[in-house]
Amino acid sequence: MGRNRRSRTHSNPKKNQAPNQKTKRYGRDIDQIHDDMKDKGKQKFLEDLRKKDLEDIPGMAEHTCVACARYFADAAALETHVRGKPHKRQLKKLEEEPYSIEESRRAVGLGVDKGEYGRRKEKEAAEAAVAAASAAGTSAAPMEV
Incomplete structure (x- = not known):
């Protein structure tokens, strides 16, 4: 007789969740962070922080990396982050000026x-x-x- 053949569907539940991973831990966009790095933008960032529930934020939002828009539980974790590659890569991205609306219109061909x-x-x-x-x-x- 033998055994029954297994199904050939090859369905993997983790595979179906892969597209949602990008929005699961969504931070802030580069242009938003670039505005936060400016003087008035940093004030806006702090005002937005006051609107949030501080108990939900790690370390009660005392240890923040504005460049990466991340919060850390203690100063040691923040220091480790600052020395790491992801933080340095983010700083390199922030050195470039983000595209403005005028530049995007010129790229399309409007106003050229x-x-x-x-x-x-x-x-x-x-x-x-x-x-x-x-x-x-x-x-x-x-x-x-």
């Missing part, structure tokens, strides 16, 4: 200087529109009279 060819095409299109309006205006004028 199109050069001589683009200016010539726009000028020709404007002249064609004026010519069409004047032609429509002259042909419409005798009919109105």
Whole structure:
């Protein structure tokens, strides 16, 4: 007789959870942290901290790394973090200025200087529109009279 064949579905419950891992421990984006590093942004960061429940934050939010937007239980853990590679990588990322809205629009092509060819095409299109309006205006004028 033999035994029954096993199922070939190969379903792994951990595999299905993988896309959700990124949002599980979501911190702050680089541009938000960059604003926090500035003077007024740091005040905003501290105001947001006051709104949170301090009992839920490790170490009652006394030991924070603003560059990484993380909280630590004690000063020793914070010191270990500051000496580590992830903190140093984050500082390198923060050295670059984040993209502004104007830069993103220029990347898409909005508000970009199109050069001589683009200016010539726009000028020709404007002249064609004026010519069409004047032609429509002259042909419409005798009919109105």
